[in-house]
Amino acid sequence: MEKTAATQQTMEQVITSTQLLDHWQGHRRLTRRVIEAFPEKELFEHQIGGMRSFSEMVAELLAIAVPGLEEIVSKKTVEFREKSDFGHSKNKVLELWDESTEKIDMLWSQIGLERFQEYIKLFGQYEGTVQSSIFYFIDNEIHHRGQAYVYLRSLNIEPPFFYER
Amino acid sequence: MEKTAATQQTMEQVITSTQLLDHWQGHRRLTRRVIEAFPEKELFEHQIGGMRSFSEMVAELLAIAVPGLEEIVSKKTVEFREKSDFGHSKNKVLELWDESTEKIDMLWSQIGLERFQEYIKLFGQYEGTVQSSIFYFIDNEIHHRGQAYVYLRSLNIEPPFFYER
Numbered sequence: 001m002e003k004t005a006a007t008q009q010t011m012e013q014v015i016t017s018t019q020l021l022d023h024w025q026g027h028r029r030l031t032r033r034v035i036e037a038f039p040e041k042e043l044f045e046h047q048i049g050g051m052r053s054f055s056e057m058v059a060e061l062l063a064i065a066v067p068g069l070e071e072i073v074s075k076k077t078v079e080f081r082e083k084s085d086f087g088h089s090k091n092k093v094l095e096l097w098d099e100s101t102e103k104i105d106m107l108w109s110q111i112g113l114e115r116f117q118e119y120i121k122l123f124g125q126y127e128g129t130v131q132s133s134i135f136y137f138i139d140n141e142i143h144h145r146g147q148a149y150v151y152l153r154s155l156n157i158e159p160p161f162f163y164e165r
Numbered sequence: 166m167e168k169t170a171a172t173q174q175t176m177e178q179v180i181t182s183t184q185l186l187d188h189w190q191g192h193r194r195l196t197r198r199v200i201e202a203f204p205e206k207e208l209f210e211h212q213i214g215g216m217r218s219f220s221e222m223v224a225e226l227l228a229i230a231v232p233g234l235e236e237i238v239s240k241k242t243v244e245f246r247e248k249s250d251f252g253h254s255k256n257k258v259l260e261l262w263d264e265s266t267e268k269i270d271m272l273w274s275q276i277g278l279e280r281f282q283e284y285i286k287l288f289g290q291y292e293g294t295v296q297s298s299i300f301y302f303i304d305n306e307i308h309h310r311g312q313a314y315v316y317l318r319s320l321n322i323e324p325p326f327f328y329e330r
Binding site: 012013014015016017019020023027048049050051113114116117131132135136139140142143144145146147149150151152153154155156162163 | 177178179180181182184185188192213214215216278279281282296297300301304305307308309310311312314315316317318319320321327328
């Protein structure tokens with residue numbers, strides 16, 4: 001009886017680690033479709049109100065996801081560095097996106113359940129827990145992708161459905 | 166020893182229920198500042214590319230948050246219904262926002278840890294777990310607020326910092 005209760009307790013997660021990975025990768029699949037929806041020129045050049053182009057925002061997302069997880073896994077501080085070596089090619093953006101997708105899966109498998117509540121100082125400056133950092137990665141992606149929806153609408157392009165992952 | 170291990174296991178949450186509530190309310194505080202940043206007229210009228218005004222998006226967010234949680238708590242299906250009775254008043258929007266803030270706290274305290282993995286069909290149509298539904302509420306808010314950032318920038322208004330909650 002005691003053991004069953006304990007086992008049941010361990011199953012009672014608000015969200016499991018696997019679910020959180022699926023949740024993120026689902027969002028990343030949607031972001032990939034948003035990148036695809038942009039004509040190549042507009043991906044790199046279109047903006048509103050002095051904001052960055054969506055390609056620049058994607059460069060930020062790529063600079064956060066894998067390097068952030070690498071730091072969480074290795075516990076070695078790295079400097080935050082955006083390097084947008086897309087060469088004005090949408091295919092290159094998608095290629096780097098897909099490379100990150102695989103690396104995220106691989107790195108995630110190395111993050112044990114006991115790590116999510118651990119305090120870290122990501123990129124040497126952002127303090128929080130592992131979970132709050134990962135939620136920041138995801139939320140920041142949703143935030144910028146929402147902006148890309150406005151860019152697409154302003155170009156008279158229908159964005160992919162938000163609820164399709 | 167056994168008991169300590171079990172206790173430790175129950176503490177090992179990716180994100181605890183309390184943390185998830187704080188996470189959401191942190192986002193809601195930011196959304197409130199974004200509503201405040203809009204001039205009253207533009208909150209109700211400004212849009213880009215045929216999209217909705219931010220006040221209409223806020224009406225959607227309000228129609229999801231409390232009614233969604235009420236359904237999760239009561240297990241009684243309600244129909245999804247947007248009623249934007251703002252009367253073109255920014256103060257009214259903020260007042261309804263603050264009312265929701267309190268109701269969310271109250272309803273949240275009635276959602277036990279065992280509920281998050283339960284399957285539900287929200288508003289009679291959206292299938293998922295309690296956790297995936299709640300993450301949808303939060304993500305949908307981040308998504309539309311990101312769009313409001315573009316609206317504000319296009320009006321030459323600086324939005325609040327994304328990372329301040």
